[in-house]
Every structure is written in structure tokens, then in C-alpha cells.
Amino acid sequence: MTELAETPSAPMPSLATRFEIVPIVLFAAFVAAPLFAMVSGAEGYVLSLLTRVMVFGIAAMALDLILGYGALVSFGHAAFLGLGGYAVGILASHGIEDLLVQIPVALAASAIFALITGAISLRTKGVYFIMITLAFGQMLYFLATSLAAYGGDDGMTLASRSLVAGSSILENDFTFYWVCLLCLLGAYAFSRSVVASRFGRVLRGTKENAIRMEAIGFQPFRYQLAAYVLSGMMAGLAGCLLANQAEFVSPAYMTWQRSGELIFMVVLGGLGSLHGAIIGAAAFLLLEEFLPEILHGLSFFLGEETRAHLAENWKMVFGPLLILIVLFVRGGIMGLLRRPHHG
Amino acid sequence: MAEPLLELRNLRKAYGALIVTDDVSLSVQPGELHAIIGPNGAGKTTLIHQISGTLSSDSGSILFGGEDFTHLSMPQRVRRGLARSFQITSILPGFSALANVALAVQARSGSSFRFFGNASLEKALNAPAMDCLAEVGLAARAHIPAGLLSHGEKRQLELAIGLATEPKLLLLDEPLAGTGHDESQRVVETLRRLKSRLTIVLIEHDMDAVFSLADRVSVLVYGRVIATDTPERIRANPEVRAAYLGEEEMV
Numbered sequence: 001m002t003e004l005a006e007t008p009s010a011p012m013p014s015l016a017t018r019f020e021i022v023p024i025v026l027f028a029a030f031v032a033a034p035l036f037a038m039v040s041g042a043e044g045y046v047l048s049l050l051t052r053v054m055v056f057g058i059a060a061m062a063l064d065l066i067l068g069y070g071a072l073v074s075f076g077h078a079a080f081l082g083l084g085g086y087a088v089g090i091l092a093s094h095g096i097e098d099l100l101v102q103i104p105v106a107l108a109a110s111a112i113f114a115l116i117t118g119a120i121s122l123r124t125k126g127v128y129f130i131m132i133t134l135a136f137g138q139m140l141y142f143l144a145t146s147l148a149a150y151g152g153d154d155g156m157t158l159a160s161r162s163l164v165a166g167s168s169i170l171e172n173d174f175t176f177y178w179v180c181l182l183c184l185l186g187a188y189a190f191s192r193s194v195v196a197s198r199f200g201r202v203l204r205g206t207k208e209n210a211i212r213m214e215a216i217g218f219q220p221f222r223y224q225l226a227a228y229v230l231s232g233m234m235a236g237l238a239g240c241l242l243a244n245q246a247e248f249v250s251p252a253y254m255t256w257q258r259s260g261e262l263i264f265m266v267v268l269g270g271l272g273s274l275h276g277a278i279i280g281a282a283a284f285l286l287l288e289e290f291l292p293e294i295l296h297g298l299s300f301f302l303g304e305e306t307r308a309h310l311a312e313n314w315k316m317v318f319g320p321l322l323i324l325i326v327l328f329v330r331g332g333i334m335g336l337l338r339r340p341h342h343g
Numbered sequence: 344m345a346e347p348l349l350e351l352r353n354l355r356k357a358y359g360a361l362i363v364t365d366d367v368s369l370s371v372q373p374g375e376l377h378a379i380i381g382p383n384g385a386g387k388t389t390l391i392h393q394i395s396g397t398l399s400s401d402s403g404s405i406l407f408g409g410e411d412f413t414h415l416s417m418p419q420r421v422r423r424g425l426a427r428s429f430q431i432t433s434i435l436p437g438f439s440a441l442a443n444v445a446l447a448v449q450a451r452s453g454s455s456f457r458f459f460g461n462a463s464l465e466k467a468l469n470a471p472a473m474d475c476l477a478e479v480g481l482a483a484r485a486h487i488p489a490g491l492l493s494h495g496e497k498r499q500l501e502l503a504i505g506l507a508t509e510p511k512l513l514l515l516d517e518p519l520a521g522t523g524h525d526e527s528q529r530v531v532e533t534l535r536r537l538k539s540r541l542t543i544v545l546i547e548h549d550m551d552a553v554f555s556l557a558d559r560v561s562v563l564v565y566g567r568v569i570a571t572d573t574p575e576r577i578r579a580n581p582e583v584r585a586a587y588l589g590e591e592e593m594v
């Protein structure tokens with residue numbers, strides 16, 4: 001798909017440019033959203049929800065980089081959210097509150113963890129890779145629960161958001177929103193570059209046919225490991241932002257359910273387009289947030305008690321709904337957006 | 344005689360009790376086109392797997408240009424000039440034909456740990472790739488996704504990919520299998536042209552092609568090399584004729 005649009009004199013630039021509309025609209029929506037938040041009357045709520053969407057967008061995009069372009073199903077990616085979150089929390093509890101220190105530490109920790117676990121996991125394939133990344137994720141989860149000095153099971157509340165070069169500008173929800181949007185945009189631009197680069201082409205080639213790549217002289221392992229490290233670091237960055245958004249870190253950041261949700265977001269949005277992962281994260285979080293109300297509204301013909309019941313047990317609907325979307329909308333939401341252009 | 348480019352010493356490979364290559368010793372001279380023929384299941388593909396490093400050998404050794412290759416990985420062997428094609432076409436179906444070949448050029452030109460810049464627009468990769476496509480007669484199909492090429496064109500593409508690695512020696516596993524008459528003629532012509540430039544080990548069931556192209560022919564039967572000689576003498580060899588009796592028509 002992508003290669004098709006890439007080859008220089010291929011007679012299909014219109015296709016390539018048309019796909020660009022989606023990310024432009026997406027980012028324009030994120031830019032316009034604060035205005036909407038201001039007039040909505042629920043400024044704090046809207047901003048915090050959308051900030052969460054962007055942060056998970058970064059994490060899902062990080063996963064898409066290896067899942068969508070490398071077919072590496074990491075079932076432990078929430079571990080990196082935790083690493084980023086705990087880097088902020090632990091440093092802050094020792095009085096190091098500046099994001100300019102916290103982020104590099106979080107990135108370094110994520111990179112080291114990814115390098116070690118990736119070097120081991122990537123020796124396996126398929127289901128074994130999924131299981132071993134899950135195991136590493138769980139390992140970190142249990143480590144976090146045992147950190148009594150840092151809240152153990154309960155996690156810890158941050159006294160305030162991180163500083164930036166000594167100033168507490170992030171306390172303002174709007175500023176924090178813009179910082180997150182900047183991070184999202186930066187991560188997106190970087191990922192786009194990686195995917196089209198020499199490195200990304202090797203990664204994509206390996207996904208299609210690893211033996212062929214070896215037969216022309218590449219050692220797939222090295223490229224997959226590097227991609228895994230990049231992806232881990234990006235998810236670690238999301239973890240830093242998530243801790244600041246929630247002003248709280250806990251082992252719940254890295255449960256395997258959270259890892260599963262990340263995979264779901266990527267698949268929901270559509271594998272291998274990067275902005276699809278952001279859309280998937282948005283769809284997932286917004287559905288999760290509004291499904292109770294939607295259900296309540298849609299079931300107007302039922303008795304009041306049943307409606308309340310339904311809204312209360314919205315998760316009973318959420319799961320099957322996600323499964324239906326994945327089953328019937330091939331290629332996720334991006335596939336749906338692409339479909340009218342075909343034929 | 345000059346020092347051989349490729350030398351196999353007592354190579355052996357068994358799957359459980361089934362001995363697939365049995366004590367194979369063979370030397371390929373620089374510049375020659377060395378054909379390996381043999382009935383189905385003789386172990387030809389397995390031997391190519393062993394030489395290219397796709398499979399490890401149970402025992403024996405492989406020397407290439409005097410260097411011991413026995414324990415090198417496939418990518419290491421490719422980088423030293425030993426490339427192969429596959430009997431069952433192995434390409435990147437989602438990439439254009441050009442990108443398939445350009446990746447092989449990329450593998451030998453500079454680092455691939457570059458995270459910026461669009462690789463598909465790099466002239467330094469696309470130009471040599473285009474030359475390789477032209478060499479096999481696929482230039483006009485450069486921008487077609489490889490998965491949409493015809494079977495014969497895929498075989499030609501595989502040859503172009505092999506060439507793009509700039510090999511000293513090219514191992515070809517049945518490049519004519521399943522191709523139509525015209526395509527097969529084109530591949531034979533391409534091989535005739537390439538003969539002067541590089542050393543080729545050719546596995547092929549098409550005896551016309553083998554006897555018109557090969558400088559020397561080795562015959563593999565049940566994993567053993569029963570004869571290595573010039574095409575004329577192989578054709579007259581009674582042992583070879585016996586091995587092939589009822590199997591294939593030997594002209």
C-alpha cells in the first residue's frame with residue numbers, strides 16, 4: 001500500500017495526497033478543541049479528557065510502529081507507560097520536579113528496559129513473543145506493587161504537575177494541553193519519518209518476508225530491536241505525560257489489561273497508518289467515557305429501571321461492540337475512511 | 344586449474360533417518376556456470392539451503408574464495424558475495440518491483456540505521472535497482488506492486504534482486520520453474536549474458552537450458568554426487584542415464 005504510493009513516478013499521487021487529509025483534519029480538530037472546551041462550560045472536563053486521548057494516542061502510535069509496521073505483537077507495552085509514570089513520580093518524590101530531567105530519565109529507563117527485554121523476546125516468534133512480552137510487563141507490574149516506599153499497591157499522588165525549566169506553567173490546563181499536543185505532533189512527525197526512511201523500509205520488508213530480507217543481507221533482529229527500543233521510548237514519554245495528566249501514578253498503569261487496551265486501540269484505528277492509532281485511541285476512550293450515556297439515550301423505549309441497569313453495566317456492551325467493530329470493519333476506522341476511495 | 348571460488352567438502356544433512364545430502368564434495372571454478380541436476384527429491388534445494396546458509400549442515404565445510412563459510416549466517420554470506428534465489432518465489436509482495444530490488448541495493452550501500460529521509464526517493468538506490476530490472480527485462484514493470492506481477496515476472500524479479508546484491512556467485516534454484524515459453528527464453532538469454540560476469544550455480548529441470556548454458560554439470564541422486572563433468576560427457580554417462588531412466592527425457 002504505502003510503497004505503492006511512494007515509488008517516485010508511480011501514476012497515483014492523488015491517492016497519496018488524499019490519505020493526508022485524515023491526519024490534517026485530525027490535528028486541526030485537536031487544535032480547535034480548546035475553543036470548544038471554552039464555550040462548552042465544562043472546560044476542565046473536556047480538556048482533561050482530550051489530553052488523555054492525546055497521551056494514549058502517543059502510546060498507541062508507539063505500538064503501531066512495531067505492530068503495524070513490524071508485525072511485532074507486544075502484549076506488554078503498558079510497562080513503558082508505567083516506566084514513564086514512575087520516573088516522574090519517583091523523581092518528584094525526591095524533589096526533582098523538572099520535566100527536563102524527568103523526561104530524559106524516563107526515556108533512558110524505557111530504552112534500557114526495551115533493549116534488555118526486546119533482545120530476549122525477539123529471539124522468539126508469534127505466540128511466544130506475545131507471551132514473553134506479557135511476562136516482562138507483569139514482572140514490572142509486580143515490581144511496582146512491591147515498591148512500598150513509592151506507594152506500593154496504592155500508587156502515589158503527585159504534589160503538583162512537573163515544572164518546566166523551573167516554572168510551573170503546566171499547572172494551567174490549557175498550557176498542558178498544548179504541550180501534549182506538541183508531543184503528539186512531534187511523535188507523529190518522527191514516526192512518519194522513521195516509517196519512510198531506510199530503517200523503516202527494512203522493518204516493513206521484514207514484516208512481509210524475513211527470509212527474503214536475510215537473503216539480501218539484512219539481519220532482521222537488529223532492526224526489530226531498534227524499532228522496539230524506539231517504540232518503548234515513545235510509550236515512556238506518554239507515561240510521563242499521563243502521570244502529569246492524572247497527577248497520580250500507580251501499578252494500574254501497567255496491568256496487562258492496559259497493554260491489551262493499547263493493542264485494541266491500534267487495531268480499532270487500523271494497523272499501520274500511525275494516525276489510525278491516534279483515532280483508535282480517541283474512539284476507545286470516548287466510547288468508554290460516553291457509552292453509559294449513549295446506552296441510556298438509545299434505550300428510551302425501555303423501562304427506567306432497565307435503562308439504569310444497562311447504563312450501569314455498559315461494559316457488557318463495550319466489549320462485544322469493540323469485537324464487532326474489529327470483525328466487521330476490516331482495517332479498522334482507517335479502513336473505513338479509505339474504502340470510498342477504492343474502485 | 345585456478346583456485347575454486349566455491350568449494351564444498353563432505354557436506355551432509357539428514358532429517359531424522361532420511362539422509363538428504365550425503366557427503367557432497369564439489370568445487371565451482373570462478374566464471375563457470377555450474378549446473379546441478381537430479382531427479383525430484385534428490386536434495387538439490389537442500390544443498391542450496393546449506394550453501395547459502397538458510398540451513399546449517401550436520402557436517403562438512405564450505406569454503407568461498409578461500410574463506411571458511413561453514414558457520415556464517417545467511418546475511419553474512421550474502422554480504423561476502425554469495426547470493427541465492429528460491430525455488431518457491433520469495434519476494435516482498437506489497438513493495439513495488441523497484442523497491443524490492445532497491446532494498447537489495449540498500450543492503451550493501453551504507454547504513455540502514457537512518458531514520459530520516461525518504462528511502463524510496465533515493466536516486467543512489469533506485470538507479471542501480473533500475474539497471475538490474477532492465478537486465479532481466481522488467482524495467483517497464485518497475486512500479487507495479489510485486490505481488491501483482493505474473494508468475495514468470497516474479498521469477499525474473501527474483502533474479503534481479505539477486506543481481507542487486509552484487510554477488511560473486513549466484514545460486515539459482517530452478518529459475519525457469521513454472522515460466523511460460525517466452526519468459527523462459529528471456530531468462531535463458533539473461534543467464535547467457537550474465538555468465539561472462541559472474542559465477543553461477545544453476546539448478547534446473549529444463550535440460551535444454553542446462554545443456555546449452557552449463558560449462559560443467561553435476562548430477563545429484565539420493566543426496567550423492569554421482570558425476571561431475573562437461574555437458575557432453577554427462578549426457579553420455581551410463582550411470583547418469585540409468586538414474587534418469589523413466590524420470591526425464593535426456594536429449
Ligand SMILES: Nc1ncnc2c1ncn2[C@@H]1O[C@H](COP(=O)(O)OP(=O)(O)OP(=O)(O)O)[C@@H](O)[C@H]1O
Pocket residue numbers: 358361363381382383384385386387388389390430
Ligand atoms: N524440512 C524437511 N523435513 C523433512 N524432510 C525434508 C525436509 N525438506 C526436504 N525434505 C526431504 O528431503 C528430500 C530432498 O528435498 P529437496 O527439496 O532438497 O529436493 P530437490 O532435489 O530440490 O527436489 P525438487 O527437484 O523436487 O525441487 C526430499 O525427500 C524431501 O522430502
Ligand SMILES: [Mg+2]
Pocket residue numbers: 387388389430
Ligand atoms: Mg528443489
